[in-house]
Each structure stands twice: as C-alpha cells, then as structure tokens.
Amino acid sequence: MNLKQNIRFILCVLTVIFIYSTTTMAKRQIINFDGEWLVEQGSLDKIPTSFRHKVKVPGVLDLAEPKFKQVGVTNSLREAFWYCKTFKLKGTVPEIAQLKINKAKYGTKVFLNGNVVGEHLPCFNPGYFNLKPYLRGNNIANKLVVRVGATEQSVPESVVRGMDREKRVYLPGIYDSVNLILTDSPYIKKVQIKPVLAADENTIEVWTDVKNAENFAAKNVKLRFEVLEKNSGKIIAELSGKPETFKEKSVRSFHNIIKIPNAKLWLPENPFLYVLKTYVETDKISDDFSETFGMREFKFNPKTNRAELNSKVTYLNGSNFCVFRFLEDPLHGYKLWDKKWVRKLHKKLKEMHWNSVRYCIGFPPEFWYDIADEEGILVQDEFPIWLPELPEELTVDCLTNEFTEWIENHVNHPCVIIWDACNETPPEAAARIAKAIEKVRDLDKSDRPWENSLGGQARETDCFESHPYRFIRKEFKLSDLTNMDTWPSGYWCAPENKGCNVIINEYAWLWLNRDGSSCKLTVPQYNNLVGENASPEDKRKYYGLATAALTEFWRSYRRVAGVQHFCGLGYSRPNGFTCDNWTDLDSLKFEPHFFEYVSDSFSPVGLMLELWPDEKGVKAGNKIAFNVPVINDTQEEWNGDVKVSILSSEGKVYKEIFKKYKVPALGREYHRFAMTYPTNSGNYRIEAELKFNKDNVKSVREFKVK
Template identity: 35%
Template sequence: MKGKILLFLMFFTGTSLWAARQIVSLDGRWQIADGKSATEIPVTFTHTVPVPGLVNLARPAFKDVDRFISRENLANRIRSKLAPEDWLQKYWVGKVEQDRDYFWYRRTFRAPKERAVALLKINKAQFGTAVWLNGQKLGEYAGCFTASYFPLEKAIRWNAENTLVIRIGAHPAVLPDTFPTGSDFEKIKWTPGIYDSVSLIFCDNPLIETIQVAPRIATSEILVQTTLKNHGDTPVTASLGHTVSPWKGGRKVAVSQPETVALRPGEKKTLLQTIHIPHARLWSPEDPFLYVLESSTDGDSITTRFGMREFRFDAATKRALLNGRVYYLRGSNITLHRFFEDPLCKALPWDEDWVRGLLGDLPKKMHWNYFRFCIGPVPDRWLDICDEVGLLIQNEFFVWTGGPGWYKGYSRRYDTDEMIRQYKDWMRDNWNHPSVVVWDANNETKDDTFGEKIIPAVRALDLSDRPWENSYNKPAGLNDPVEYHPYLMISGYRGPLKFKMTDLETMDGKPRKGALPSDTHPPLINEYGWLWLNRDGTPTLLTENVYAQLMGTNVTARQRLDLYAYLLAAKTEFWRAHRHYAGVIHFVYLTCSYPGVYTADHFADVTRLKLDPAFADYMGEAFKPLGVYINFFQPTLKRGQPREFIVMLINDEAIPQRGQLTLSLETRSGTVLAQTKQPFEIEALGAQTCKLSLTVSQDGGDCLLKAVAHHGGKSTVCRRWVTVTD
C-alpha cells in the first residue's frame, strides 16, 4: 500500500525547496492479527482493519473483541448485586473475557530518497503501543490518549519498500495498573484500536519538534515557542523564521525576524519569539477566524493553525471571560469512548460529514457554544472542526475514580511521574487549538495528587495559561472553575424519589452547601438531570425506578420521551435563570444506547444525526441566549381564579434586549384561553424578573401555561404542563 504524500512548503530567504517537510499519511486499510505474546509477531495476517478506527471494524470480525470488565465497572456491578463480591479482589486489574492480549497491525510503505530525519507519528491508540520496522523493534509508548513518535532512521530502507508493524493491547490490563488506560464506572465495553491518524514525517536537521502559539490580544501579538532538535551526529546551524497568514487565504500579515540557531549533535533548544499581527481579528464561536503560522528552518518546515483567543474565569465575578468580556457558557457533553460501544457507532467518528454535522450544524441549532469532551479524548480532526465551526471545549483527561466511600473495597492510585509525562503530551497535542479553553484534569475524582503534584508540574507549559478544572479536589489556581453536578432526582435511583419539580419554586439555584470544593471559585454546572432514556424511550439502569415513580409503568415510549424533554428543559431554564453559574452544560449529547447502559443520548437516529423531536423543541428553547423561565410547577390551576406568575428573563448577549413578554393559558391544540402582555427591557448580560397576573379560564382540561419573549424578530418560549380543574 502506498501512502499519500502531502508536502508542506514554506519559503524564506535562503531556504531551499528541499527544506520542505514531507508527511506521508498511512491512514487506510491495514492487515491485523491477534495473539497472546507481546514479543512474537504473528506469521500470518488474515484480517484487515481501517486506520483510524477500532478493532471491532476488522473483517473478518474477531470474536469477543470488546470483552473486558474494568475495576470500576466491577465495583459498580457488585454494589448493584450484579456480580459476586469477591470479583473485585479476584480481578483487581480487570476481568479479561477474551482469549488474547494483543493485536498486531501491519502494512508496507515506500520511503522517499534519504533524509536526515524520519519519524512515525501515531496520533492515538489504545491500549499501549509498540513499533517494529523491517523486523527491528523501535520502542514502546504507554499512552492511550496522546500522540507517540518513533524515530525510524536506524531501520528504514530509503527509496524502497518497508514493512511496519504496530502492536497494541487488546484490553487495558496489558498495561501497568498505575498507568492511565481510562477509568469509568459505567463503561461496559473496552474496544482497542488505532483510533486516530498515523503518518510518517521526513525532513532534514534541525527538526521542528514542537510549536506553541500563545495569543496576546491586548497587544495584538503572538508568542511563538519553537523546540528544535538536531537528530544528526554532526553540529548544525540553521535560521528559524515564521510568517502569519489568514487560514482561508490572503496576503501575509506578519513576518518574524530570522533567528540563527546552533545545535550540537542530539541537542534540543527551545526559542521564544514575539510576532506582532496588526489589527488582529479575534476568534470566537460567533466568528471563528483562524490564522496560519508557517515556520521553517534550513532543514524542516511546518504549518500551525491558531486563533487569536484568550479565555479565563474570574473568581471575583464568578464568570467566564472570552477575549476579556463576560461570556455565558451553554452546551452539552460528548462521551466518545462510550459511543465507541454503541452498535451504531461503526466508522461514524471518522466520517467527516457526520462529525461536522455533530459539532457544527446541530450545536448551532441548539444554541450551544461549549462542550465538555468527557470520558475519553477525541481524534485530532474533531478539534480541528471545533476550531473551524466555533465551539469552546473543556478537554477532559480520561480519569474517573469517584469519591470516598462510593464503592466498598474500591480504590485506584496512579503513578504520578507517568501521569505527569502523559499530561505533558496531552497538552502538547492540544495547546494550539483555540477551541480548547479548559484543561479538565479528571471527572468526579477525589485525589489530592492532581492538585498538589500533577497540575503544578505541567501548568506552566501552557503559555496561554488556560484554566484547569479539578473535580472534587481544591482548585489549583486562584481563578480556576469548580464543577457542580446537581442531580436532584438521584434519590429515585434506588429508593423513593424525594425531589419534586414544585420544589424549584422555592429554591434559589445556589449550589448545595458543601457540594463544591471551593465556594469562592467560579462554579460551572456540567451535569444535571438524572432522567436518561434510551433512544427507543426505555429507561436506563439509572432511571428505571425514577420513571416508575414519575409516570408508572403503563406508559408509551413516546410519553416518556416527551416528559424527559419537558423536565430537562425546565431544569435547564431554572439553573440558567438564577445566574449563579458561569455556564450550564447538559449531560449528555452523544454516548451509547443499548439495553443495560447507565446513561444515553437524545438521538432518534444517530446515524443521520436526527435528534428526538421533543428534545430538539424543548431544549432548543431552553438554551436560547435570551432565556425565559416560569417559576411555576403546580400540576393544577383552579378555573376562574386570578393568579400571579413570576417569569424570569436572562440575556446572555452583550447587547441590550427589549421586546414584549406574553403569558398565556392555552389548550394543547393551541387555543388561547387567557392572555396578558407587558414590555420588557434587559441590559446586556443582564436579567429581569417580571410579575404577570392572569385570570384562569372557566374552561378545564389539560393546558399549557406559556411565556413567550418576543424581541427583534426572534422569540423564546417557556411552557408548563397544567390541568385546569374546579
């Protein structure tokens, strides 16, 4: 198989054409085999598999390819009495339910004529990676969520065919127990694979090893950090230069002063340069404008895309700031590594059109500007698309180990040095994406090591100084956010459902006392609801008892889905209306859905990206920038009686909004039974509480209490289900 060669050519004074970096993509169909040995390469390869992709896409298919029960899921099953208690200790590193430990990938490529540097780059693969070229082992890499690089010079055959073999673990248990392989109490299947792109890099010395671009919007500058390395055995002197241009074409807008660098054999140097960009255009979800930095030495060249964007949280106001201005966050979560389990997943995560629809078209329709990539990373191309369509990303490292006492006998401790190594690589892979605005160290985890050792060891590497989120642990920085997961209906999971929607009428929306690791840091809600349904409308393991208490069991799937959308939207309106949070992020937009799962998403057809219509309707209204919340959840209204209603309005936009607020009581078919109107005016980023009186109609039956805010040709609708009775 021949790789497609992509040439990135940059021209600077004194730079030859041969200085261009050659990148050979190895994406495509590979041969694959399995085995128990970590050292014996299989003799025959009788299956093929796509790269990027997962091993469950191999043809012919492998038996039991996903079968592994993690320590976290074992603890969860034992607590739910779905597994024997002794399994946790018996299978401490996980219960392997397949007759293999490794998968071996193989393909050939033709190398170009000789260059000084040859590297293999594997963007992401799990679980662990080892590489052989022409029968010679080149090294191993333990990371499952970050890119690995392997020098090829000692084994490559220039201007000839080469055979490349990559070994990955078939399950997490092949790696040391203290290394991060993904910890998730609710993940049922663990699928190995090279799930991101693979490429070859050819150039001459010195190699541009890394580039980091850090915007400085106040001065309209970028700080460029370049790490160069001499892979040769003789000294080298080179000139380093950069140019800046708009990504979508146009003339150069900035050129750096060339800098001469001398490197001894094997030496590595890091240089900092400041480049002024006159009248720089800022990046935001509303205007995701991108630039390209072209960098060149006498031996190598590279293109780096970036956006002029700064993002932080402010502890004084407890708000998020985008490019120096308050910016309210609205959005959802994606748990891609759980979606990997879904029977409909297949090759969708590597389908460009599908991913663009998932990250671009639908979020805009839902008025979302922010996502948490939770429980596992995404392929690099996803973040490229987020940069292009304008999404803010809270990028979470795949760690979820829970709080004290969650599961009897369960614990997990990580090798701190290995975690620091992998967090450094994780930051290196992602720090040039303007979409990535928050480093999320872990999910729902109580472990002081993150705040005391891991984050302090790596934080300064990010020249953009992004905020860090540290879950149940104390925030690591003065302005770092804290996450809040107010699952008001969680009691209904195992016992009586204590919370009632009418409770919201007297709640102020503030975090529950003691629920946050800090009361002085900006809080961010990125999970709430506890109402999950499978795509077919059946409850998940966590909500069977909840829906039985909310509706009984003699209901249709459609009735459950409608109630789900209605209640989730009402909670969304509530959390937004009280303005105690920098953002409200719902859980979950994309995950798996099949019998036995714990949570599920909202797609009626995930392959065609068709959301459930009730969810799209109710949640699409609940997340509009101008929000409307009726503080009323009583099940009935008495006919003929006057009633005062409180309607709260919020404005997420940086311009004032004025218009007319209409409160009406309508039949389910839309006939207006009673109505009142009043004007409103909300300052930029402000809020307003309105009191409206309405006399309930003499007509009875099931009705909608509806508040509609009309403004500038737009409208936002809030609805309450109510029955008019005597």
C-alpha cells in the first residue's frame, strides 16, 4: 500500500470512531452499531491488515463499495469477509458488556482489540458475545472485528444453511442489527410473556431469568414490573416481588402473574400493544428490560379444524415473503432494511384483504416482526429448511439448539402464531425434525401450533401446510375445476384422512416475471393456456383471472383454515423459477390485473361463480345452471344482493339476475342461477357481484361463444 492509500485508510478508520458515554448509566444501555462498517475479504484464519471497502450494517456484501467480485458463490477469491468498526466508551466499563449480533451469515466470529471473543455458527438466530474481558473504557479506542464465512459452505453441515432449491446465490453478511448491551449485575437474561384471556380476568404470566455475574452473593435482589400501553406510555399495572439472595455466578428463574385491567385485545384490525418493563433492584436499579407484547391467544380447534384468535374463528388469508430469494433480485439494494419500505410492504397486505403472511424459508430482520406486531399481521414463522434429505451431521441435538434460539428470540411477538419447522420436507427428514420439535415445544409457554411438512401433525392442535399446485400439469385448464376434488390432496398436500388443520399457502403455479414474461417453471403452462406468442398483457390478465378463480375455489368450500398466495415478495431475475406481483418495487405497485381480480377473491365477504366454461368455447344459446356461493369471514351477518351478469367484450349487458342473500357470521350460503348463453358468437364474460364495505366484489369468468 503506498503513502496515498495509507492516508486514505487512516482517514477512513477515523470516520468510524464513535464515542458512547457510560458515566451516567443507572440501568441498561443499548448502543446500536448499525451504519457504515469497513470490510475486507480474506482467509478464515487471519485478520486483514487493511480494510479497503465499506458496507452498511445491516446488509449483505454484494452492496459493499468498492464492489467485491462474485459474492455469494464458491470461488478462490476468499474464504471469509471481515468487518471492522472502532468505537470509544466514556467512563468505566460496567459489569455486563454483551455484543448482540441479531443475525449473520455464514458463521460469526468476534474479535475485540485483537482478542478472540467467541463464535456463533447458526445463521438465522442471534449471537451473543461477552466483551467485558477485553472492552476498554475511559475514552480509549476499541477495535471490533467480526468475521463471517464467504459462502454457505463456510459452516459445517451440522448447521442449517438455509438451502432453497430455487436459489443460486447465497449472500453472506451481517444482515440484521448489531447492539452493545451495557448493564450491571444481577441482570436479566430473558423474559417470556404469556397472555391469558379469561371471562372474569385477563392476566399475563411472566417467566424471568436473572443472572448474578459477580463472584460474590447478591442480597436483597427484587424484581419489579410495570405494564404500560405502548403508544400512550400510561402505566396500567404494577407488581413487586420479594427480596431474594443470589449465589455467586448463578441464574434464577422467576414466575409471576400480573393482572391486566380492562385489557385491550390484539387483533389484525386493532393491534393494540403493551410494554412490560422489568427492573432488577438491589440498593439501586442494576438492570431493566423492556418487552412488547399483545393480549392475544391463538390455536387450532381440532373439532372444527379452524384457527381461533382470542377464541373466535379467524380465517388465515394471506401471502408469503421470501426475503432470501429477494436478495437475488437485481433491484434488492437496501430495501429489506428500509423501515418505511418494509412497513408499506406490510400495509399492502391489507389492501389485498390479507391478514397473514408466511415468512418463507427463513427469517427477515427483527424489526419486521415489530412492524407485523404494529400493523396486525399474523405470521407463520418458517425455519429455513427446504431439503429432500437432511445431512447426517444435522442431528436432532443440532436442530434442537437452533430451534431453542429461534423460539427464545420470537416468542413474545403477538404476530407470530405458528412455528413452521420446514418447507416441503419428505417424511424421513421430517421425522428427525419432529424429534427436535418435541424437545423444544414446551419452551413456548403459549403453546403455539407447529407445522412439520410431510411429518404431519404431531398433535391435534398443530397444522399442515398444503401446496395443491394444479397448474403444475401443463395440460391443466380452469375448466378442469368443474370435476376437481375440493380437498387439497396430492403430493405436498394435505393427508387423505381429511381430519387435519390445513393451510393452503402455495397453490397456483402461474408465476410471471415483473416484465410479464414467463418464469422458468411456467413457460409450458402459458404456451398451452394463452399461446406461445401471447403478449405480456395477455399473460398478466390470465394470471389475475386464473389465480382469482383458484383462490375462490379453495376458500369457498370451507375445507381449509386458510389460503395464502405465493408469493408477496420474491425475486424477478433471468431464469428465475418464481416471482411476486409488483410492477414497481420502489412504490410497491401491484400488477393491475392481479390487484383487480385477486384482491376480490380474498374479500372477507366473497363469492364464487361455480362455473368454469370450456376454453374451446360454449354452444350459442345453451341453457346453463350453476351455484353462486357467498362466504362470510366476518363476525357479523351479511345481507345483500348478488347480481349475476353476462356481458359482451364491449361491456354491453346481455343478461342479469339479482338474488338476495343472508349469510351468517363465518357462514356460507348459495343460490342457484339459471341463464342462457348468448346466441351470437364472440367473446363474453360472466360476473357475479356483491357489495361489501362500499367495495364492489366480483367473481369473473371469460368465455367465447362458438
């Protein structure tokens, strides 16, 4: 490195020195290290002597400047990436100084001031590192270095790597926040909150682990709790425990019950949040800890096979977010870490009448869960396993360790309703996963349901995700729905006994890239359905109409607990397997045909034309009779008219019929309609329409008369 480069490097280091004060600390401080870090590539065993690149944390390393070559694929350029940040603390170092790296890939090793602090191999859960032995206070510079593996091959097969058979690049990096936690001893290790709803009194049960890190006993240690409304800050409940004595270097667990007066329930339409503040007191406050929670309970009722939120049936209508696939999108940038963009993404779910989402084959950054809590989105939290078989090294104990970290990290989020252990996993592999599930199940005091792919339901309150991809057969047509079983059976589908709690969260197989071209998996489908020379507009319209028809089909017969479209966020890249439905990522604009037809198919009060005309054409003047079922997902009765119309391609009404409906809360009602196809040849459409909350909700079929 020449003199000019040395000067540039020194200046660069100086720009990342941050000074934090600990002199007035009476309780826990959380110092956020997000922002610009220096970074360099190299070997696994040697810290680089210089750092010539910069990258934002959180983020991934294809975003570094200047850019690295061939990031995320195995090559001879590097074995690891090394991050570097320099910081100072004013005042003395407190008793507890813990670095938390929320998530990083692949394998994390931390160094402070040239000393090895520790290593955390799991790639999808937080790593905690004790900086106390090497941390300098009193305004002396500290050099923090974090090493991550360059590819998924950097971690052993005993660690979950997040394999996805429809990905090709595995981007490394510190992709979630980094915080330095400073506090005194005794301190709070973890808190778990279980809301308990009862007719006479609502409470929370609280489990608190407290550690005395000192080499001597701590006397007169007392826990004190405050419950606050998150938005107003109003204290609505308090509780103080009895003084206790802690032995040296010991951990104690406490169980407390706190009454919540006039509790406001957490609901998708009103996601009311509370904060539990826990204080550890001796002659002073040695530590405090705040955790957000919502008053809500969730379960599947094995008698009805329905999901219940706060003891009321709740149909799970939604989509999927595939954040790690999105990182293969050429336009991904820092969008996954832009809080305004992510909040808008979650709000967009509500525009589609979606109340739920599967975080699919991996976890997004932690603030996504905070946003889902705040926006009232129910989350099926899926661990990043999608493999035809598990490596021998990935034992039950290894899975148990990672599942334990996962549960402890997400357990207090009201948005998280299902622990989803894997995606499309065969029975043999799922059997091993099932053993790990049983080892960790009791860690969640709220006893959320689990999903374990073809491992089935271990308990009658668990659930099963079904993927009835009918269009996977390139010959399939919408008219085939006429004779199709209303139970989502088949491979990767619900068991034939039809007695389980089923969520359909993948079902169409009609993906298009954002430019309207066919995805890798759907070229033969569109060639068959709309022709090899079909325009992007023709394909997009077919996608919208067909996906809406399938959605209506799976919802209308009331055989399943939920229907979730795949997918709400993915990639759009050359030779990509699947895609989402955005036409503009920055503004998050839905493709218009998709929004027009599919949003109606998910309406809380929805309807279906139980009619799928032959694509080859129908006979002029033929008489037809068909049902139009109306479903009501709301807690109130719906009364109104349903209009069925036949219209020409120019919009001229050929025939229309009105019938009155009275649909009970959570119910279904249908009437039969008799009509006659037009006598003139041409292109037509038939529409069934109702009004719900001032919206005109339609079910649409297009057909041609021969």
